[in-house]
Amino acid sequence: MIFFICNTQNEIEMLKAENDRLKSSGNATPTATPVKTARPPSETSSTSSSSSRQSLGLSLNNLNITDTIMSGELSVSVECSGRADNWKKRNKKIFTEYVFRVDPLTSLGLSSDSIVCYRMGEVIRSHASEVPELLPCGYLVGGNNIIKVNLKGVKENSIDSLVFDTLIPKPIIQRYLNLLMEHRRIILSGPSGTGKSFLAAKLAEYIMSHMGQEVTEHNVASFNVDQNSSKDLRQYLSTLAEQCNSEDTDTELPTVVILDNLHHIGSLSDIFNGFLNCKYHKCPYVIGTMNQGVSSSPNLELHHNFRWVLCTNHTEPVKGFLGRFLRRKLIETEIDKNMRSNDLIKIIDWIPKTWQHLNSFLEAHSSSDVTIGPRLFLSCPMDVEGSRVWFTDLWNYSLVPYLLEAVREGLQLYGKRAAWEDPSKWVNDTYPWNAASLQQDGQSLLQLRPEDVGYDGYSSSKEGASSKQVSQSDTEGDPLMNMLLRLQEAANYSSTQSCDSDSTSHHDDQLDSSLESAL
Template sequence: MLGKDLSAHHLQEGSRIQRQISSDSMSSINSMSSACSFTSQQSAATDVEAAKKKKKKGWLRNSFSKAFNNKKKTRTGGSLSDNEQDTNSLRSTLSVPNSPLLQIHMQNGQHPLIKGSHSSGALSEGEDSVTIMELRKQLRDKDMKLTDIRLEALSSAHQLEQLREAMNKMKNEMCALKSDNDRLTRMIHSSHSLNSSQTSLPHQSRTSSESLERTISLSENTSLADLLIQESPERSEGRRVPIMVYLGSNPDPNRARVDKAAEVPIGSLAVSGKTKWDILDNIIRKIFKEYVLRIDPVTNLGLSSESVYSYHIGDIVRSKETDVPELLPIGYLVGDTMQIGICLKGTKQNSVDSLAFETLIPKSIVQRYISLLMEHRRIILCGPSGTGKTYLAQKLAEHLVLRSGRELTAGSVATFNVDHKTAKELRQYLANIAEQCENTGVGDLPTVIILDNLHHVGALGEVFNGFLSVKYQKCPYIIGTMNQATCSTTNLQLHHNFRWVLCANHMEPVKGFLGRYLRRRLVEAEVMTSLRNNDLNKIIDWVPKVWLHLNKFLETHSSSDVTIGPRLFLSAPMEIGGCKIWFTDLWNYSIVPYMLEAVREGLQVYGKRAQWEDPSDWVLETFPWGVAKDEQILLRIRQEDVGYDSIGLLSTSENNSPKVAVKNKEEGSVNESEGDSMISDV
C-alpha cells in the first residue's frame, strides 16, 4: 500500500509513470543510493566534459576504445558493480525507489541518474560525423555554385557600368553639339536683325546682304564640320586623307591617276582604325555638299549629296549597290593609295551632274544646253571675248560623244579654227562633211564639229549652204562660237535650224563664273596647306566685285560689247602678297589701257550719257590690302585722258534731249530683255 501511495504521488507531481521497484532489488537500491555510486556518477560526468573538451585530439579513437572496454566488462561480469552505472537499460531508472534523496534531485525537472556512458556517446557522435561530412560536402558544392553566380553578377555589373559610361559620354557630346547649334542659331538671328534694320538700302544691296549672310552661315557650318572632324578621337589616331573629285562627263579614276589636272580637291578627313564604312559614306557626302555650298552659295550649282555616285579608295569602289568590303577603310589606305576619289553621276547614269561640276555652270543651264543640242543638233555660242565660249563648246562636245556611247578619241571631236583667211576652206570642209553624210556611215564621221570664231566669216549663210539637203540624224553635232551676232543670224535660224545661246557678262552663267572659279582655287589651296586664311578669302570675294564694277562703267560710257570677260582675272594667285602685286600689274598695264581706248571710242559713238566717275576711286576705297594716303599704286582714269570734256558733239545739256533719252531707253530695254532670257532665238 505504501508503494501504491508513492506511485500515485509521482503521478500527481511529475506526471510520469514510474515502475514500482520490487523487493528483490534492494542491492540495486543500495548501490544507487551509496556514496560510491554517487561519486562514480560525478566522475563519469567529469570524464564526459573532459572528453568534449578534447574532441580535437583523438576523440573518435578514445570513444571507440572506451565503448569496447565497457562491452567486454558487460560480457564477462554478467552484472554491474556498485561503482558502475547502468545507463543502457531502463532498470537503473525504473528500479530506483522513490527516496527523499532522489526526489531532491528530481524537483528541478532533471534526472541526475540518466546519463549516457562514454561508449554510447561516442557511437552517436561517430554516426553524426558522417552526416556532418556529407552536409559539409553539400554546403561546399552549393558554395561553389553561389560563387559562380556571384562572379556572373559582378561581370554583368561591370558591363552595365561600361554602358552607363558610354551613355554619359554620348550625352556630353550631344550637349556640346546642341550648344554649338544654339550659338550658330543666335548668329543667324543677329544677322537677320541686322538686315532687317537696313530697310532703306536698295533691293540690290539687300540681295547682296542675303548672299553675304548665306556665305557667313555656310562658313560657320563648314568650320563646325572641320572642328568635329579634327576634335574626334580619330583625329589623333588616324591619317589625314584628301578627298578628290574626278572630272569629266564620265569620271575615270584611272585617267585621274595619270593626269592630276583631271581631279579637284574638295576637302580632307581623318581615317582611323575605328572608322567604319557607313560613317565614311556619310562624311564624304556631307563634305561634298558643304563644298558646293561654299563654291556657289546662291544656286549650289544645282548639286547635292545625291550627286555622288561612288567613291574610290585604291581599287575599292564604294557605292549604294556594292557590298561592304572585308577590311575597314584604314586597311586600304596603304602605300601610294593615300586619297579618296569621288565619281559624280555622268553619262552612264543619264545625268549632267559631273558636267555642271566641271564647268562650274549651274545644272539647270547645262541641262538646257544639252536639250537644245539633242533636239536641234546645231547651236552657236555668242558673246564678248573672254567669256569661255570655246571652253564650254569643248566640254559640251565631250559630253555628247560619251552620251552617244562612243569613246573620246582624236577623231570623235573635230575643231576648225576660223580666221579671215580660212573662210573658203571652211566652206569646202563643210561641203565635204555633207557629202560624207550622204554616202558613208555615221560611224566614220566625227560626232561633234566645233567651229570656233565664226565672226571672222562674212557670209555665214553661204558657208552652210551645203547642209540644206542633209538630214539632221546623219549630220554631226555642230557647235559654233562667235563674238557678236551678224545680219545673217536670221538666215541661219530659218534655213539651217541653228539655235543661238547668248553668253553675256551681265547674265548667267558668265556673271557668277569668276567667283565660283576663284573659290574653287581657294579651297584647293586650303586643302593642300591645311590652313584657312580669312584675309585671302576676303580678297577672293573682292575681285569679282571689281570685275562687275568695271563692266558697269564700260556699259555706261560705251556698250556691253566691249565689257571685259572673266578670263582676265582667273590667274589670281592664292597668296596675299602675291595677289596684291598681281592685281596692281593687271590694273596698270592691262585694264587701264583697255578702258581708255574703249571709253574713248564709246564717247565718240554714243556721246556723253552719264556723269563722269573715275572707277579707280571705288577700287581704292574698297582696296583689301590697305593703301596709305601718299601712296599711288594704281593709275587713275581721268576724264581728260579719254576726251570727256573735249567732246563737242554732245554736251551735258544735249544729253538730256528727247532724242538721246529715247536712244538710252531703247538700249536699256535691249539689255533688260537680254538679261531676262538665257537663250536668245533671233
C-alpha cells in the same frame, strides 16, 4: 572622281591604334567618337586639286579634300564606327559642304545624291554594296590614305560630273545640252573671254561619251576661223554636206564639228548654205562660237535650224563663274598649304565685284559688247602679296589701256550717255590690300581721266571758260567795249523770243532797258 585625303601621319597612326583597339575588343559593331586634332581654326581647310586643267584648275572630275570639313569645324572626315551608314553619311556631308562653299547660291545644283560610290584601297562602296569586312579606318593605312569619290555621269544617265567639271549650274548646262541634242546645231555668242571655246569643247566631250565614242581629232573636228579662212571654211562645210548626202557607207564623218571665231565671217548664211540639203540624221553636231551676234542670226535659225546661246557677262553662267572658279582655287590652296587666310578670302570676294564694277562702267559709256570676260582674272595668285602685285600689273598694263580705248570708241559712237566717274576711285575705296604697300614699292594704280578719252563737253567747256576769262580781262575798264557787248547780248536775247503781237512791247521794253544800262 573626288579624293578625300587624310594627309597627316599622326592622324593615320591614331586611326590605326583605334582600329586595333576595336578589333581586340571583340565587338562586331563597335561605336566610337570621331578622332579630332588640335588644329587652330585659322588652319582649317577644305579642298584641293592638281591644277592641271588650264580653264578650271582641276584634272577631270578630280578633287582633293582634307580631313576637315568646309565649314571650318575641327573634325576628321574618318569616323571609327562599324556602321557603314555613318561612314557614308560623313562623305556625303563633306561633298555637300564643298559644293556649297564653291557656289553658295545654288551648290551648282548638286547634292549628296550626285555620288555614285567611293573607294578606299581595294574596297568600293556604293548604295547597294555590302558592308566591308574592316572598319573604314582599317583601309586608311600604309599607302591607302586616299578616299576616291565618283560622281554620276553618262553611265548613270546624269550630267553631274559635267556640272562639277565646268562649274556651270546644272539647270543651265542641261538646257544647253537639250538644245544641242535636239537641234544638233548651236552657236555660243558673247564677248571675248567668257569661256565659249571651253564650253564648246566640254559639250563635245559629253556628246562623244553619250554616244560611246572616244574623243579624237577625227571624231571631234575643230576649225578655228580667222580673217583669211572664209573660203576654206565654206569649202570644208560643202565637202561635209556632200559626204552626208553620199550613199557611200564607208565614209567616216566627224561626230562633232567645233567652229571657233565665226565673227570673222562676213555672211554666215552663205557659209552654211551647203547644209540646206544635207541629210539631217547624218549631219555632224555643229557647235559654233562668236564674239557677238550678227544680222544673219534669224536667217540661220530659220533655214539652218541653229539655236543661239548667249554667253554674256551680266547673266549666268558667266556672271557667277569667276567667283566659283576663284573659290575653288582658294580651296585648293588651303589644302596645299594647310592653312586658312582671312585676308585672302576677302581678296577673292573682292575681285569678282571689281570685275562687275568695271563692266558697269563700260556699259554706261559704251555697250555690253565691249565688257570684259572673266578669263582675264582667272590667273590671280592665291597668296596675299602675290595677288596684290598681280592686280597692280593687270590694272596698269591691261585694264586701264583697254578701258580707255573702249570708252573712247563708245563716246564716238554713242556720245555722252552717263556722268563721268573714274572707276579707279571705287577700286581705291574698296582696296582689300594694305594701301601703304603701294607707296612702298612705288607702284600706284593709274587713274582714268576724262580728257584721256575725249569725254564729250569736257575739253570744249574748259576752252570756253578760258576764252571767257580772257575776254573779261581784255575788256575790263573799256566802257565802249562793254556797251557793244551788252547791245549784242540784248539783240541775241530778243531774237530768241516769240514775235507775236502780245509780246512785242515787252521785248521792246527789255531792249530799251538794256540800252539804257549800257549807256
